[in-house]
Amino acid sequence: MSLQIMMQQLAGGMGTTILIFVLTLLFSLPLGLLIAFGRMSKNIVIRTLTKIYISLMRGTPLMLQLLVVYFGPYYIFGVNISSAYRAYAVIIAFSINYAAYFAEIYRGGIESMPKGQYEAAKVLGYTKAQTFFIIILPQVIKRILPSVTNEVITLVKDTSLAFSIAYAEMFTIAKSIAASQKSMIPFVAAAVFYYVFNFLVAALMEYWEKKLNYYH
Amino acid sequence: MKLLEMNHVKKSFDGNEVLKDISLSVEEGEVVSIIGPSGSGKSTLLRCATLLETMDDGDLYYSGDAAAKSVEQHAVYETGDKLRHIERQFGLVFQNFNLFPHFSVIKNIMDAPVRVQKRDKDEVRKEAVELLRKMGLSDRADYYPCQLSGGQKQRVSIARALAMNPKILFFDEPTSALDPELTGEILKVITELAKEKMTMVIVTHEMNFAKDVSDRMIFMDKGVIVEETTPKELFSSTNQRTREFLGKYHIE
16 A cells, blocks of 8 residues: 555545544533533432433543444344444534533533622623623633633544544544554554644634633 | 612521611612621612512512512512513612623623613713713723723723613722722712712711711611711711711711
């Protein structure tokens, strides 16, 4: 196999990896906020359920969760798994796992907000939704950005766990080429890819943090 | 006309009775100061009036409209649009300003009138610029709260409250977070508002200021109103508790 073909195949995997990354963030960031609300709910049933959910998601390996989401429908319900489901399983497992982590980050940020912000908003007549989305959330985002950056960087590397259900992302392809060609080059290429990807993610998040530094 | 009327207000926190049967009413154009030692219930009374706390029992009226009525010894609150209509009648200036740090000065003032009251943006801007001029902050419109001194922050928060065109404005210890030099600039602003016949209720520890600005003063202690009279009479009171409290201050 020529180097060019090797790189072409890896490039295809990179696209898939980026897609997992983007879709996971797209679903887990809003879902995490919803779960954070559940975690802070006055209703004890909702609060306890979300607490158990977060505990399970954080307390078991992501790879195991991925296998459960992928094989569960067949083993538990006897549903035949279509080949398209492999991609869905990856996004579902990653999203519900990361949502749990994001939920705790949101909760920490929301609970750190001074009561006075809510009171000022109430006296000025803002509705609860306006208070949250216009007054509270923008300030929460600034506070939690460093923690979110950590999670996002971990997610870039965690996408490689999709190899456990043989989903053809970057790492799965690198591993199979390395095995068939008895070559280290795919691993080196993969390492460079993850590193550059994370470098860009970190730079972007830092830029965003700086942009929000206009107030404190 | 009575802008604010509170009757037989009771409020406890964890069995600790903070307000014991308090009644208070404020006429249009009147300036009322509430003084008293810490823990006397004066801030709680203000927070009940501004709906930040719910009364256990009592009535609360704004311009004759009930926000809450006592029914079988429990305060029953209005809900929905009726309550929102009442909420629009008052403003509150906090001890810690509580400006929105992510909004510029001008946005702090303009956002609620535009977003909540749905007023025309250009018209609100004109009013906000005028309010800033009045507060001596014309050159600070595009600053952020973190770039201002405490006194400037408090003046912005007064402008923010005034931009809602409240009928009555409450101040909860507006100078307690400020050093003496900055205190003066806030008291000056409030004195100006008093001259313009703004109806105000002020919780304060600034005795000389309260004496000068108020039409009526209320001395509270341990959840009850000890005395309620003109500044002149309060400062020459024969009530032992009043004398004891005022004796701790140097009155000019």
